[in-house]
Amino acid sequence: MPSGLVALLDDVSVIARAAAASLDDVGVGVAKAGTKAAGVVIDDAAVTPGYVTGFTPDRELPIIWKIAKGSxxxxxxxxxxIALLLSAFLPQAITPILMIGGLYLAFEGAEKVIEKIGGEKHGETLEDPVEDIATFEKTRVSGAIRTDLILSAEIMAIALAEVAEGTLFARAVTLALVGIAITVAVYGAVALIVKMDDVGLHLAKKPGAGAQATGRMLLKAMPVVLKLLGSVGTLAMLWVGGGIILHGLEELGLPQPAHxxxxxxxxxxxxxxxxxxVAGWLAYAVASALVGLVLGGLVAMVVHLFAKARGKAH
Incomplete structure (x- = not known):
């Protein structure tokens, strides 16, 4: 066999072994990142149904699909x-950017709390007459995609931290696989949750006492579940936002609040x-949520004062 061909085959085998090693690293990275990001995934799944609640059944799945595509x-x-560029050229900027996203989540959560306790509502809601349902749907989808961007940034940052020492190829493939898998899991779960009442209605009409009883139970339970998820989603914004800020302060040399x-x-x-x-996790979540509520409330106050000042100026 010509020596040139032998050398070429030897190079190919070396490249193949390197690719296989990289794929092994990717598999390990995806598993570790998925486990670490589980908390944020749960928060994402809790937040999203609130953006779909109240629409007619025929619009629920199309709205979820629009949000999923945005995700x-x-x-x-x-x-x-952005993650690959920052990790390569400006890794120190990742923490401040995440903290800004956390503050935005805290602001959204605090604003919802203010509205729930009787504060002024900002923007059109389903409790008010909706003049243009298409525009309202577009606004809801945009809001969901903005919130998803912050939660996705946290997920991608967690994944990046798990493969920070890997090659550029391993980092890129790991982040892509984590992003795809988590998006499918979250929005698949959301679709099941919001369509569960339709499943209940279908079962309630089927022959058989067992199926009908299950269907009636689902029909009674789902409004409560969706309302509960709305509250959990608001709390999730606060505890994830507050947790990002606490962790960021620790990374930037101010560890006392996190401690x-x-x-x-x-x-x-x-x-x-x-x-x-369980008690320890709950305690840290509550502490993070309180931090998010205080900081988000301050941001909401500033934003609303600025909006009123602009309104008076006009």
Whole structure:
């Protein structure tokens, strides 16, 4: 066999082994990143149904599909290139950018809390007469995609941290796979949640006492579940936003607020025995949510004062 061909085959085998090693790294990175991002995924799944609630059944799945497409764009066309560029050239900027996103989430959550306790509503809601349903739907979808962008940024940052030492190829493929898998999981779950009442209606009409009982149970339960998810979604915005800010402050050399939250977490873990892990997680989530509520409330106050000042000026 000519020596040139032998050398070429040897180079090909080296490249193949390197690619296989990179794919192994990708698989490990995807698994680790998916586990670490589970909390944010749950928050995302809790937040999204609130943007669909109240629309007619025929519009629910199309709206979810629009939001899902926006989520794919967020992760693959916006966040993936930005994450790779920042990790390569400006890694120190990732934390401040995430903190800005966390503050936006906290602002959205705080504004919803203010509205729930009787504050002024900002923007059209389903509780008010909707003059143009198409425009309102577009506004809802845009709001959901904006919120998804912040949650997706946190997911991609977690994934990036897990493969920060890998090659550019491994980082890119891992982030892409994590983004695709999580988007499918989140919006598939959301679609199942919001269509569960239709499943209940279908079962209630079928022959058989068991099917009908299950259908009636689903029909009664789903309004409560959706309302509960709306509240969980608001809390999720606060605790994820507050948690991002606490972690960011720690990364930037101001660890005291995060240490206080962790001290509360560890104290409850030690005091509650077998329930320690759950109690500790809940304590840290509540502490993060309070941070998000305070900071988000301050931002909401400034935003609304500025909006009123502009209105008076005009």
């Amino acid at each position: 794919f764009r967020n992760k693959l066309l916006i966040l993936l290139p 206080v939250a962790h001290d509360i977490q560890h104290a409850l873990e030690a005091a509650t025995g077998p329930l320690g892990p």
